[in-house]
Amino acid sequence: MSTVAxxxxxxxVLWDYLTTVDHKKIxxxxxxxxxxxxxxxxxxxxxIRIQLAIPDNDFVSAGLYNELLTMHGTxxxxxxxxxxxxxxxxxxxxxxxxxxxxxFPFLNSLGFWLFFFGGIFLNxxxxxxxxxxxxxxxxxxxxLASPGHGIDFYVLGxxxxxxxxxxxxxxxxxTIINMRAPGMTYMRMPLFTWSTFVASALILFAFPPLxxxxxLMLFDRMFGANFFDVTMGGNTIIWEHLFWIFGHPEVYxxxxxxxxxxxxxxxxxxxxxxxxYAAMVFAxxxxxxxxxxxxxxxxxxxxxGPTANAIFAVATMAIAVPTGVKIFNxxxxxxxxxxxxxxxxxxxxxxxxxxxxxGVTGVMLASAAADYQYHDxxxxxxxxxxxxxxxxxxxxxxxxxxxxxxxxGTMLNxxxxxxxxxxxxxxxxxxxxxxxxxxxxxxxxxxxxxxPNQGLDLFNMISTVxxxxxxxxxxxxxxxxxxxxxxxxxxxxxxxxDGRTLEWAIPSPPPYxxxxxxxxxxxxxxxxxxKMEGRKEMTPAxxxxxxxxxxxxxxxxxxxxxxxIAAFGAMYQVDWRASDGADYVWSIxxxxxxxxxxxxxxxxxxxxxxxxxxxxxxxxxDDHDDKGGxx
Amino acid sequence: MAHESTxxxxxxxxxxxxxxxxxxxxxxVTSFAMMIFMTFIxxxxxxxxxxxxxxxxxxxxxxxxxxxxxxxxxxxxxxxxHGTAALFLYSGALIAFVTILTFLTIVWW
Amino acid sequence: MDxxxxxxxxxWPESPEKTTLEGKNKFLGFWLFLGGETVLFxxxxxxxxxxxxxxxxxxxxxxxxxxxxxxxFIMTMLLLxxxxxxxxxxxxxxxxxxxxxxxxxxxxxxxxxxxxGFEIYEFNHYVHEFxxxxxxxxxxxAFYTLVGFHGAHVVVGLxxxxxxxxxxxxxxxxxxxxxxxxxxxLYWHFIDVVWVFIFTVVYLMGMVG
Numbered sequence: 001m002s003t004v005a006x007x008x009x010x011x012x013v014l015w016d017y018l019t020t021v022d023h024k025k026i027x028x029x030x031x032x033x034x035x036x037x038x039x040x041x042x043x044x045x046x047x048i049r050i051q052l053a054i055p056d057n058d059f060v061s062a063g064l065y066n067e068l069l070t071m072h073g074t075x076x077x078x079x080x081x082x083x084x085x086x087x088x089x090x091x092x093x094x095x096x097x098x099x100x101x102x103x104f105p106f107l108n109s110l111g112f113w114l115f116f117f118g119g120i121f122l123n124x125x126x127x128x129x130x131x132x133x134x135x136x137x138x139x140x141x142x143x144l145a146s147p148g149h150g151i152d153f154y155v156l157g158x159x160x161x162x163x164x165x166x167x168x169x170x171x172x173x174x175t176i177i178n179m180r181a182p183g184m185t186y187m188r189m190p191l192f193t194w195s196t197f198v199a200s201a202l203i204l205f206a207f208p209p210l211x212x213x214x215x216l217m218l219f220d221r222m223f224g225a226n227f228f229d230v231t232m233g234g235n236t237i238i239w240e241h242l243f244w245i246f247g248h249p250e251v252y253x254x255x256x257x258x259x260x261x262x263x264x265x266x267x268x269x270x271x272x273x274x275x276x277y278a279a280m281v282f283a284x285x286x287x288x289x290x291x292x293x294x295x296x297x298x299x300x301x302x303x304x305g306p307t308a309n310a311i312f313a314v315a316t317m318a319i320a321v322p323t324g325v326k327i328f329n330x331x332x333x334x335x336x337x338x339x340x341x342x343x344x345x346x347x348x349x350x351x352x353x354x355x356x357x358x359g360v361t362g363v364m365l366a367s368a369a370a371d372y373q374y375h376d377x378x379x380x381x382x383x384x385x386x387x388x389x390x391x392x393x394x395x396x397x398x399x400x401x402x403x404x405x406x407x408x409g410t411m412l413n414x415x416x417x418x419x420x421x422x423x424x425x426x427x428x429x430x431x432x433x434x435x436x437x438x439x440x441x442x443x444x445x446x447x448x449x450x451x452p453n454q455g456l457d458l459f460n461m462i463s464t465v466x467x468x469x470x471x472x473x474x475x476x477x478x479x480x481x482x483x484x485x486x487x488x489x490x491x492x493x494x495x496x497x498d499g500r501t502l503e504w505a506i507p508s509p510p511p512y513x514x515x516x517x518x519x520x521x522x523x524x525x526x527x528x529x530x531k532m533e534g535r536k537e538m539t540p541a542x543x544x545x546x547x548x549x550x551x552x553x554x555x556x557x558x559x560x561x562x563x564x565i566a567a568f569g570a571m572y573q574v575d576w577r578a579s580d581g582a583d584y585v586w587s588i589x590x591x592x593x594x595x596x597x598x599x600x601x602x603x604x605x606x607x608x609x610x611x612x613x614x615x616x617x618x619x620x621x622d623d624h625d626d627k628g629g630x631x
Numbered sequence: 632m633a634h635e636s637t638x639x640x641x642x643x644x645x646x647x648x649x650x651x652x653x654x655x656x657x658x659x660v661t662s663f664a665m666m667i668f669m670t671f672i673x674x675x676x677x678x679x680x681x682x683x684x685x686x687x688x689x690x691x692x693x694x695x696x697x698x699x700x701x702x703x704x705x706x707x708x709x710x711x712x713h714g715t716a717a718l719f720l721y722s723g724a725l726i727a728f729v730t731i732l733t734f735l736t737i738v739w740w
Numbered sequence: 741m742d743x744x745x746x747x748x749x750x751x752w753p754e755s756p757e758k759t760t761l762e763g764k765n766k767f768l769g770f771w772l773f774l775g776g777e778t779v780l781f782x783x784x785x786x787x788x789x790x791x792x793x794x795x796x797x798x799x800x801x802x803x804x805x806x807x808x809x810x811x812x813f814i815m816t817m818l819l820l821x822x823x824x825x826x827x828x829x830x831x832x833x834x835x836x837x838x839x840x841x842x843x844x845x846x847x848x849x850x851x852x853x854x855x856x857g858f859e860i861y862e863f864n865h866y867v868h869e870f871x872x873x874x875x876x877x878x879x880x881x882a883f884y885t886l887v888g889f890h891g892a893h894v895v896v897g898l899x900x901x902x903x904x905x906x907x908x909x910x911x912x913x914x915x916x917x918x919x920x921x922x923x924x925x926l927y928w929h930f931i932d933v934v935w936v937f938i939f940t941v942v943y944l945m946g947m948v949g
Contacts, residue, residue, distance in 0.1 A: 735786075
């Protein structure tokens with residue numbers, strides 16, 4: 001990729017990425033910006049652990065600590081984990097179902113830029129008077145009392161990036177429903193596609209409550225509404241419900257695609273068809289459904305009453321059943337398989353016990369009566385980091401190694417990959433296993449410092465040392481990426497040698513039209529079927545013909561930029577009104593200009609026909625597969 | 632560009648389609664009349680000042696019936712090829728129901 | 741395939757909104773979006789129901805004090821009728837009768853504008869007669885947010901219809917713009933569905949108690 005880039009000139013490449021509607025390039029955009037935010041969130045985590053390394057530490061101030069923990073959570077969930085998953089979904093799902101493109105290439109690009117500008121807006125808070133400091137849940141009673149603009153950055157930034165996420169979700173749903181290749185029935189879709197499908201459905205239904213919650217918060221903080229102001233008849237519990245109606249499905253939005261990545265990796269490197277495929281699909285759908293019915297388990301101590309607590313406790317425990325089905329299916333896929341311990345497979349194997357540990361503490365927390373004891377302690381912190389790091393982050397790291405060749409056409413170094421894996425795994429368990437005991441010993445979460453000689457000193461130090469191992473692992477991974485791209489050793493269609501699904505049937509990286517001829521899918525693991533019958537590639541389902549492609553567009557970038565600008569106006573008009581119009585006179589004009597940019601670019605999009613273009617079959621015949629390359 | 636309805640005799644096909652569309656339009660006008668009628672009843676119930684334990688369920692049933700007419704006749708959900716749309720709309724409606732139920736029962740201070 | 745290919749009533753496909761792949765995708769994607777909108781409005785309804793009549797003092801007007809049935813009835817009739825007129829427009833779209841489709845859509849737009857006019861009058865009335873404002877109480881915030889979100893949807897729907905009518909004023913129907921007209925009319929019906937719940941839950945049930 002770099003050699004071609006040098007030839008084309010930096011500006012040309014930049015413009016190409018700013019205007020691209022190609023899902024494979026959008027995947028790279030998601031990977032790079034999600035990776036950037038992952039580093040930012042990681043640095044925030046390191047600062048938190050340094051502060052808590054020794055008792056009574058003064059490394060950061062109490063206020064800054066609150067900002068760090070808020071931004072760590074918010075960044076990691078919204079700006080790192082989800083975009084990184086979107087990177088793999090974009091890169092792989094259209095290929096896995098044998099599609100030339102996603103259903104809405106323009107909206108795909110718009111979704112990315114909305115996420116990107118929302119993320120940038122949120123992080124600009126560090127430089128413009130202070131970051132949000134009410135926790136990633138931003139409970140209304142705390143956030144209404146928070147001075148300055150921190151919470152406003154949170155509300156507006158998440159509103160913008162949330163819109164992008166919703167768009168991305170709809171795009172994946174329609175792509176998977178409408179764009180499957182001939183023969184690719186629902187029950188032949190790879191598990192990563194299935195889990196993307198269910199996660200996208202969760203996005204579709206979970207993000208609107210967040211949108212509403214954020215609007216209510218926005219109106220309360222910026223336009224004088226009283227939704228959460230108890231003295232005016234408001235009710236702060238409304239925020240908690242809306243947030244968790246979104247927030248709990250969000251956890252499944254993150255974990256299900258990770259399950260999908262692991263399912264594909266485990267069957268690939270066990271050289272076996274996934275055990276219990278139908279049960280896996282059913283479990284995925286069931287987890288998605290149950291994920292919506294359990295949100296109040298985050299609110300057991302709010303005082304919902306014993307009936308509500310009991311209902312939500314039972315529903316929560318029920319999720320352990322489909323999850324257990326999945327765990328056993330992964331184990332039985334490996335059972336009797338011819339296992340190769342490549343880096344992705346190592347992550348997959350380590351994921352199973354790590355995630356089970358997080359699941360078990362989850363069932364403990366689901367018991368409403370016992371939850372009064374665990375609530376707001378480090379036990380909870382340990383639990384959700386076991387689920388999110390042990391599940392999602394291990395899945396993302398596995399996916400990075402597994403899909404890197406498909407996305408970039410080069411293979412990450414396996415030795416360095418294994419070093420990353422061991423450093424990360426040791427660091428992860430070192431950091432968080434001990435936190436279960438810190439919690440049970442009574443250490444509350446979200447505290448800035450703790451006193452010496454209360455039995456917390458040693459365990460906190462161990463936890464911090466573990467965090468440094470994880471940081472080291474990430475540095476090794478970055479080094480691996482850099483040297484891999486410098487060496488630039490190109491790989492073929494199926495670099496792992498055991499690819500089972502359609503993405504391994506085409507060059508790495510795929511040509512921009514993906515499939516010269518749409519493949520004919522004859523069963524689950526279509527490429528594997530062809531391989532077993534002695535063929536090297538898929539049988540085409542159609543004769544060579546012209547391919548219709550969408551045009552690049554700069555409009556998504558401008559549309560998102562408009563909202564980004566308008567958000568500043570919306571935020572500073574509060575100060576403008578507070579100062580009786582003396583200061584911040586620019587705020588309302590900026591709000592209007594921003595909205596005009598967005599609405600204007602929507603109008604341009606609507607008024608200007610965009611029929612795309614055709615690649616003629618003569619060009620396709622000249623284009624030999626072995627070149628690969630998306631340029 | 633394949634046409635969906637290719638009969639051997641395009642003229643017959645065309646006239647058949649026109650007639651079908653007209654019949655459907657008649658059904659839509661009927662459902663509009665029913666919606667207006669139901670709206671009248673709903674307003675009359677409120678004007679007549681019934682007790683709310685009788686009024687609320689009737690009002691909600693009338694609203695539900697109107698929405699079904701709107702979805703199935705005006706938005707053509709009765710046509711073929713709306714299975715996925717219906718699945719997602721009903722999933723949304725289920726979550727909507729649970730959300731509203733929650734806010735009516737366990738948000739109380 | 742030529743997107744601008746000219747059609748006659750006889751060559752026009754039976755489901756023009758779903759004939760092309762773009763149309764199919766648009767059609768399904770829009771239905772999914774409506775599924776999400778259902779949850780969006782449910783969250784707003786839930787918030788309204790939790791905050792209904794929650795005011796800081798005895799001197800604040802409550803739902804039953806303010807709402808007037810005749811006004812709501814007129815607004816309901818306007819929106820219901822506009823739903824029927826947009827059905828007429830789609831009937832003519834499917835028959836490839838472009839001029840009649842334009843006429844009916846234009847009538848829909850005018851009915852929508854009339855609805856908006858009444859809504860603005862209504863809000864203005866509450867603010868000046870009852871001092872019931874966005875900031876006066878939690879009830880006020882919830883009421884204006886729920887009904888206002890619906891009103892904003894009406895504005896977007898009107899803008900959408902207008903833009904489509906202007907853009908395609910002289911081009912006639914083709915398979916590129918047919919799905920656009922169709923999804924815009926779906927959106928308009930959905931706005932009516934939401935209004936059915938608003939007049940039932942907010943106004944009628946609010947009047948009963």
